[in-house]
Amino acid sequence: MWPPGGMAVLARMSGWKFRLWMTLAVALVLRLGLALEVQRRVSQTPGRLCLIDGDAEGYWILAGKIAHGDEYSIFDPPRRLLRMPGFPLLLAIPRVLFGNFPPAARMLLAVVGTLACGLTYWLGCELADETVGFYAALYTALSPTMLIFSVLFLSETAFAAALLASLIAAAKLLRCGRYAVLTGGLIGVATYMRPTWLLVGPGIAIATLVIGNGSLRSRTVAAILVGFGVCLVMAPWTIRNYVVTGHPIPTTLWVGPSLYDGLNSKFTGDSNMEFFEQDQLLGKMSEYDMDREYRHRAWDFAARNPGQVVSLAVTKQLRYWSPAPNSLQFDHSAIFVIAWLAYIPLIGFSAAGAWAVRHNLRLLILTAAPIFYFAALHLLFVGSLRYRLPAEYPLAILAAVGLTGFGCRCAVVRE
DSSP states (O other): OOOTTHHHHHHHSOHHHHHHHHHHHHHHHHHHHHHHHHHHHHHTSTTOOOSSTTHHHHHHHHHHHHHTTOOSOBTTTTBSSSSOSHHHHHHHHHHHHHSSOHHHHHHHHHHHHHHHHHHHHHHHHHHSOHHHHHHHHHHHHHOHHHHHHHTSSSSHHHHHHHHHHHHHHHHHHTTOGGGHHHHHHHHHHHHHHOGGGGGHHHHHHHHHHHHOSSOHHHHHHHHHHHHHHHHHHHHHHHHHHHHHHSSOOSSOSOHHHHHHHHSSTTOOSSOOTHHHHHHOGGGTSOHHHHHHHHHHHHHHHHHHOHHHHHHHHHHHHHHHTOSSOOSGGGOOHHHHHHHHHHHHHHHHHHHHHHHHTTTOHHHHHHHHHHHHHHHHHTTTSOOOHHHHHHHHHHHHHHHHHHHHTHHHHHHHHHO
């Protein structure tokens, strides 16, 4: 039976808000159903944890360490700065409540994925209007790749939600400097999910100086406060890392191996970390020195082989911009077709939206810049759809602008 007053609540909702809640309900149902299906599939193989092997097992183990109050480390010799703690901390919640029960964690991730859809709507409303926000949220709710990654033990969707929260604060900041510390703090939260977001702090600070509202003095203060917010949130992790290593590391000590993974003579396109097991550097040196050694090897290879670096960069970009997931588990013609059908409208309408609002730097920066920022990073690091996926959430807003003609209405208003 409909709860008392339920019809009255619906009657008071605006049309777009009602459609939004229905969209979020569909998003949640689809993700919960997919969570059960993914769990059914992986359970068919004893000991298997996820459709995409590799990082998922590490996140799950670290979540268990947090849940049981053990040292935050993995492998032997112990890797204490391998992963940022944000996603393992999220997975630790169901592990505390339900123990070693993966379905509960997938259910939580389904909720987080739905939250990301809602945050997309919020950012769309902040940058444009409810119509744009709704269509962007609708795309993220139904996107096949966003659906499947929402329930995997990988950080992409949780990072997307944190990324969107920081962009919402940044959108408000560029209109009003009061949100500077909050923006920096949320950038820090997103960095706990994925370390590459740390560089967005200086980027938003610069954007505040250049296109923010207010006097130069107020914009300068706001830019400084963005940095303060980032440092404040990152301080506990950085201090912990200093205690562990004797060095002030704000993110992880996995940059070196990751960089060498994408810059070496044996690179073929896919990640291949066999060199790490073969070298066994952690048996000879500290985690910090190991990271520096692989950084040195990667840059030395790049300096000696500039032509090959360019060729590798092309390969990485093809993988990064690929419509379908690169993993062998998804190597199926039907998946490829579905991915293309979802991806082409996103890119096409985004291009149309970018042209329509080409004078609106605030909207362009906060919707398009993330996907190109990650693309630039993966000229060096291994490229994959996984690394592009979080940036597709804000990009969906730009696509919704192109779909709805929001830019045309803006032009009419300006005239």
